[in-house]
Amino acid sequence: MAFVIDHDPCDESPRLGSMVLDPTPESVSRARRWFRKLIAPYNPACSVDDCVLLISELVTNAILYGQSDEEWVVRVEWSRKGSSLRVEVHNPGFPASVRLRRPDADDAHGRGLLLVDSIAASWSSGPSRFGGTVVSFELADAWPRCRPA
Template sequence: MAYTLDRDPCPESPRLGAMTLDPTPESVPRARRWFQKFIAPYNPACSIDDCALMLSELVTNAILYGWSDDPWTVQVEWYRDGNSLRVEVHNPGLPANVRLRSADASDAHGRGLLLVDSIADSWHVGPSRFGGTVVSFILADVWVG
């Protein structure tokens, strides 16, 4: 089980935390628990449970849709950008494969990005600096002042 959690060694950096996760289903609840534990000391004025829910949806998608011929991991990072919280999930999949779907009531899957779209102030998909795809969400006004 390869996962790490670290803080940015540079105190001027807006990165608050990061995780490296195996692309396995067990990583989803682990990401949720670790995020909740390590974001709480920053006292965000938002629902940590909502953030953890969106994070777990993005990690689930990264695991389901990421791929590589070589062994790979899912990278998760969260940042303070001014008064906003930005959470990024990176995987080696293709950005073109990420899309907002409209799931039918009988569909068991397909609501992850819809959930993120409805809770977050904004979300983004694009090429990851690690190669592959990054999907991120932003919550505005998480820190006042």
């Protein structure tokens, strides 16, 4: 796994950090641990617990539904978007296969995007700039609005 810490939340660059994970079940707990550690210096006002839960769900989905004939990775990136925290999870799966489900009470799976939809201020999915799929979410009011110098 590789990770990067970038800039102050009010710097010109909105990028805050990223992780590259192997598509294995162990990477879900690594993503939770490392995100907590890497976001801490920015002291976001939004719920880090909520963010970690949503990252966990999206990394799990990326691992389960990513598809490639070659070796591949799951990429997690987070950035500032205005006063919101934006998180993107990239995998080599098919963008059209991402959909919000309404599972029955006795279904064991299918609640990941439902959690994202209920907790995040917004979420979206589509083609990734790395190829494959990106699913992203935003948590509102992570920082005060940055003012130009």
